[in-house]
Every structure is written in C-alpha cells, then in structure tokens.
Amino acid sequence: xxxxxxxxxxxxxxxxxxxxxxxxxxxxxxxxxxxxxxxxxxxxxxxxxxxxxxxxxxxxxxxxxxxxxxxxxxxxxxxxxxxxxxxxxxxxxxxxxxxxxxxxxxxxxxxxxxxxxxxxxxxxxxxxxxxxxxxxxxxxx
Amino acid sequence: xxxxxxxxxxxxxxxxxxxxxxxxxxxxxxxxxxxxxxxxxxxxxxxxxxxxxxxxxxxxxxxxxxxxxxxxxxxxxxxxxxxxxxxxxxxxxxxxxxxxxxxxxxxxxxxxxxxxxxxxxxxxxxxxxxxxxxxxxxxxxxxxx
Numbered sequence: 001x002x003x004x005x006x007x008x009x010x011x012x013x014x015x016x017x018x019x020x021x022x023x024x025x026x027x028x029x030x031x032x033x034x035x036x037x038x039x040x041x042x043x044x045x046x047x048x049x050x051x052x053x054x055x056x057x058x059x060x061x062x063x064x065x066x067x068x069x070x071x072x073x074x075x076x077x078x079x080x081x082x083x084x085x086x087x088x089x090x091x092x093x094x095x096x097x098x099x100x101x102x103x104x105x106x107x108x109x110x111x112x113x114x115x116x117x118x119x120x121x122x123x124x125x126x127x128x129x130x131x132x133x134x135x136x137x138x139x140x141x
Numbered sequence: 142x143x144x145x146x147x148x149x150x151x152x153x154x155x156x157x158x159x160x161x162x163x164x165x166x167x168x169x170x171x172x173x174x175x176x177x178x179x180x181x182x183x184x185x186x187x188x189x190x191x192x193x194x195x196x197x198x199x200x201x202x203x204x205x206x207x208x209x210x211x212x213x214x215x216x217x218x219x220x221x222x223x224x225x226x227x228x229x230x231x232x233x234x235x236x237x238x239x240x241x242x243x244x245x246x247x248x249x250x251x252x253x254x255x256x257x258x259x260x261x262x263x264x265x266x267x268x269x270x271x272x273x274x275x276x277x278x279x280x281x282x283x284x285x286x
Contacts, residue, residue, distance in 0.1 A: 027264070034268035103248060107267060110255035117256050119175035120193060126176055 002131075006124040007073055013109075013121060014070035017063060024108055025059020026050075031104035039100060042093055062101075069132055076135045088139035095140060098133035105129060143276045145220055152269040156254065157217045159261070165253050166207030171196055172249040180245075183238055209246065216277050227280035235284040243281045247274040 002010070017024050030050060033040050046054040069079050077084075087093055106126060110117045145153075173180055174196045181190050187202060189195040196202055212230060216223045251270060255262045262270070 030264040031267055034264040035271050106248075106252055107255050107262070110252045111259045111262055114256050114259050117252070119172045122172060122252060123176040 002073060002124065002127055006120075006127065009121060009124050010070050010073065010128045013113075013125065014067040017109075017112075018067050020112075021063035021067070022056045022060040024105075024112065025061070025063040026055045027059070027111075028062070028101065028105045028108040029055060029059050031107055032101050035104065036097075036100045039097055042091070042097070066105075066129075066132060070128065073128065073131065076131060077138070080132070080135050084136060084139045087136055095133065095137040098136060102126070102129035102133060142221070143223070143272070149269050149272065150220060152266055153217060153220070153273045156258065156262070156266060156270050157214070159258055160210070160254060162207055162210040162214065165257060166210040167203035168206065168256075169209065169246070169249050169253045170202045170206035172253055173246055174202060176249065177245055180242060183242070210250075213250070213277065216273070216280070220273070220276075223276050224280045224283055227277065228283060231281050231284040234281060240282045240285050243278040247271075247278050250274065 029048065033043075033048060040048065043054075043058075046052075046058065048055050048058075065080075065083060069076050072079070106122065106129070109125065110122075113121070174184075174190055175193055184190055184202075184205075187199060187205075190199055190202060212227065215226050219226050251262075251267070251274065254270070255267075
C-alpha cells in the first residue's frame with residue numbers, strides 16, 4: 001500500500017529520470033543480462049551489447065512506460081492496458097523476469113542517485129515496481 | 142563448492158576494499174527494516190523499530206548491521222570455504238529465521254554498496270558480487286537441508 005507521501009516521492013523520482021531514460025533503462029537491462037543470463041533469451045532478435053542502439057531504445061521504452069505509470073498510480077490498470085496485452089499474448093515473457101528487472105532497476109537507481117536513494121525512496125520504488133509488475137501480468141491467466 | 146576465477150576474486154576484493162563496515166553496516170539493516178518492515182518479527186529484543194526515525198536511531202540495528210558485514214568480511218577472506226566458515230552461523234539461524242530473509246538481506250547489502258560505489262558497481266561487477274553473495278546465502282541456508 002502506498003502512502004500519499006510515497007506516491008509523491010515516486011512521481012518526483014521518475015520525473016527526474018525521464019530526461020535520462022535511455023541511460024537508466026540501458027543500464028538496468030545490462031545489469032539484468034549480466035546477473036541473470038537467462039533473460040537474454042527474450043532478446044535474441046536484438047543487438048543487446050553495451051552501447052547498442054537496440055539496448056538504448058528498449059531501455060528508454062521501459063523507463064518511459066514506468067514513468068507514465070508513476071504519474072497516476074491509481075490508474076495503472078488503465079495506463080498499462082496496451083502493455084498488458086502485448087506481454088500476455090505476444091511477448092509472453094515469464095512474469096518472474098519482471099522481478100529480476102525491477103531489482104536491477106533498484107540497483108541502477110542506487111548507483112545513479114547515491115545517498116539520495118534513501119531507504120524510504122527504496123521502499124517506495126520497490127512497492128511501486130511490484131505493483132507495476134503485478135498489473136503487467138494481470139492478463140496472463 | 143563455488144569455483145572462482147582469479148578475476149572474480151579480484152573483483153570481489155576490490156568491491157569489499159571500498160566498504161567501510163562501520164559506515165555501511167548500520168545502513169544495510171536500516172534498509173532491511175524500512176523496506177521489509179515485517180522482518181521486525183525477528184528483532185523483538187531490539188526495542189523500538191516501529192518507525193523510520195526509531196530504526197535510523199536504534200543502536201542495536203546499527204550494531205547488528207556491522208555484525209552481518211563482519212561475517213561477509215570473513216567470507217571475502219576465505220572465499221573457498223564459505224560453507225565451512227558460515228556453518229555455525231547457519232546453525233544459529235536454523236529454524237529461527239525464514240531462509241528467504243537471507244536473500245533479501247543480500248539485496249539490501251548490494252543496494253547499500255551501490256549507493257556508495259555508484260558507477261564503480263557496473264553491471265559486470267554487480268554480477269560477480271551477486272555470485273559471491275549467493276554463495277554466502279547458500280552457506281547460511283546450509284543447515285536447513
């Protein structure tokens with residue numbers, strides 16, 4: 001359950017990340033591929049090497065989608081409806097991977113924000129990413 | 142037993158050299174209590190850990206964080222015998238602590254270190270560091286099998 005204060009904090013953080021969405025997204029994906037090599041299987045059709053255009057553009061897409069969800073967390077189901085369909089019926093990514101990417105996003109944010117990634121920010125973002133992942137997986141079954 | 146390349150050993154030691162146990166130790170357990178508040182159940186003797194402010198100012202939380210990192214220090218020094226060096230700790234926690242907690246503690250350790258090291262904890266370094274923490278978590282769970 002997110003408090004008003006946490007929702008505000010989440011909005012502020014993701015607003016600050018939007019201008020650097022490519023860097024943040026690419027970094028999180030690279031962390032996921034390095035720590036959890038099995039996740040690369042979903043990207044065999046793309047060049048996901050460091051610095052690749054595919055990695056940057058896909059990373060940017062992910063971060064901007066999360067930032068959009070952060071603007072009004074109470075409307076996540078509406079905001080994510082097209083992505084729900086995409087993931088459930090086309091991409092068919094096992095939802096256990098959402099947790100792995102969420103964790104890697106947390107590490108990316110910790111590296112990017114340093115001491116600014118306080119335990120309160122960590123808790124709020126972790127809760128938000130859990131909710132985001134759960135909504136994303138809603139149409140799977 | 143986990144096998145380490147020379148490069149992995151160097152990477153883990155280089156990460157660890159940058160960690161000040163007295164500085165980071167209190168931070169990791171503070172992070173655990175704030176991010177996963179239901180873990181309070183294991184720390185009934187720690188006094189007031191029910192608000193973020195009380196957690197941040199609780200000396201027992203700070204002290205236990207340092208204790209945890211000193212055990213990590215042992216694992217860094219004796220990387221080839223982590224199971225052996227952590228057997229007693231595993232027995233101590235056996236049937237008292239849900240083993241899933243060790244993984245969450247490991248995640249908070251990585252994130253606290255990431256806040257300190259920033260870009261120095263790059264994706265490749267993170268992967269090696271996590272391999273090391275997985276070995277420690279497995280050692281802590283060894284008595285549960």
